Amino acid sequence: MSTKLLLDKANIEGIRFYKAYRENGGYAAVEKAFKMTPTEIVEEVKKSGLRGRGGAGFPTGMKWSFLAKPEGVPRYLVCNADESEPGTFKDRYLMEFLPHLLIEGLIISSFALGSNRTYIYIRGEYAWIPDILEHAIEEAKQNGWLGKNILGTGFDCEIYVQRGAGAYICGEETALIESLEGKRGNPRIKPPFPAIKGLWESPTVVNNVETLAAIVPIFNIGGEEYAKIGVGKSTGTKLISACGNINKPGVYEIDMTISVEEFVYSDEYCGGIPNGKRLKACIPGGSSVPILPANLLFKTAKGETRLMNYESLSDGGFATGSMMGSGGFIVLDEDQCIVRHTLTLARFYHHESCGQCSPCREGTGWMKRVLYNLEYGKGKLSDIDLLWDIQRRIEGNTICPLGDAAAWPVAAAIRHFRDEFEWHVLNPEESQVRNFGLAHYADAREVMV
Ligand SMILES: NC(=O)c1ccc[n+]([C@@H]2O[C@H](COP(=O)([O-])OP(=O)(O)OC[C@H]3O[C@@H](n4cnc5c(N)ncnc54)[C@H](O)[C@@H]3O)[C@@H](O)[C@H]2O)c1
Ligand SMILES: Cc1cc2nc3c(=O)[nH]c(=O)nc-3n(C[C@H](O)[C@H](O)[C@H](O)COP(=O)(O)O)c2cc1C
Ligand code: SF4
Incomplete structure (x- = not known):
């Protein structure tokens, strides 16, 4: 049996609401953390070894300690709830079923970072979840965990929920910040990282939903105990x-x-x-x-x-x-076709490219077109090398890692399943018959040659 720190209470009836959450030990971590100074909280998170759960795995305590603190300038915490990576739906689960766990983590983190206005930026397609979060925020406020002078510490904090409009790129932290500022979600060049210059040019920490929820068990059991679970730098x-x-x-x-x-x-x-x-x-x-x-x-x-x-x-x-x-x-x-699978991903990344960088804007479209031809039995063997060449020219040559994200699946598919790409070229008729389903792709006809 595996240790449960986040989902241990997920099956308790009514846990989505304040009463059951509080009766089952909720908000005890805030009480504990608020007896510490913000610097001590950051040190505790460092001790835990927690790494960002959004994907890059950057050490959370270290990121928090990088937050600039210029005099008279507000600082912000932004919770990244954009969760649009195909195959990823863990943050949805946390927000839908354990909203108070996230709010509790946000209160501790806001206190540690000195954020009086904290934002949850949530993907537009999670249309039913903002209401759940806003209800939990209201409950927390009514019970004195948010608002002015929380627990008599003199610390004020409000949490706002901002809905995205369905763009994958708005999960990239700097695009998210642009979107939160009311602009088109175009990624910015990093550095400067948001910890130095983020929301409205102020120092900002952007953390994933799961990262912020994990702050609660860290304060319930202590950073050192948390670090003992897992292995190596995977604590x-x-x-x-x-x-x-x-x-x-x-x-x-x-x-x-x-x-x-x-x-x-x-x-x-x-x-x-x-x-x-x-x-x-x-x-x-x-x-x-x-x-x-x-x-x-x-x-x-x-x-x-x-x-x-x-x-x-x-x-x-x-x-x-x-x-x-x-x-x-x-x-x-064993029944899945790797070429079709790679094509599905290529279509996605082409659709989601913000278009700022040529290698990503043009390269994702090229990869999609070449993959259509291969999958539909219209490709040549040289197309496999062409595909390899295109992905290689995208990787590392763009403003944000969406370009890499589009290139890596193609590279890995060719590297490990080249024979399957070749099969499509060498068996064009079978490939076409098998792929009658491609008619479902609205953009298929325009790219076939
Ligand atoms: N969860 C999802 O739905 C989803 C979707 C797409 C991609 N991703 C993930 O996103 C990852 C890439 O994210 P990224 O481009 O933000 O990665 P990144 O390595 O640039 O940054 C990771 C985090 O660490 C911070 N950071 C890194 N170096 C820093 C420094 N020197 N000073 C201060 N802060 C610093 C960044 O600000 C960021 O918050 C991919 O690995 C992918 O797995 C997740
Ligand atoms: C194209 C793209 C999309 C991203 N989407 C998300 C996302 O939906 N949720 C998320 O937490 N991080 C996403 N990230 C990573 C964020 O930029 C950032 O690293 C993360 O929010 C930091 O939080 P963490 O340190 O807690 O992981 C994305 C990155 C890229 C390049
Ligand atoms: S890599 Fe793609 S998504 Fe990222 S900034 Fe460049 S064009 Fe936009």
């Missing part, structure tokens, strides 16, 4: 949203010592692959991380057991490894 617990060809899709809390094999096959988690099918591949960290073929999923290239944590999932670099990313775990069985 604490991690939420994984599992989907695809598995028997039990859902959101699971793991301590990061379990093996990938256990996660896929044990009944406590994914429960194996339906209909006795074989596992073909898996994207372990959301659509933007490299796909891993079955032979590299359970064992690293060195033959070691692959574990569900930051270090182990990335072991081998991009040649034979992948990334923990946002924790969106997508499983593909």
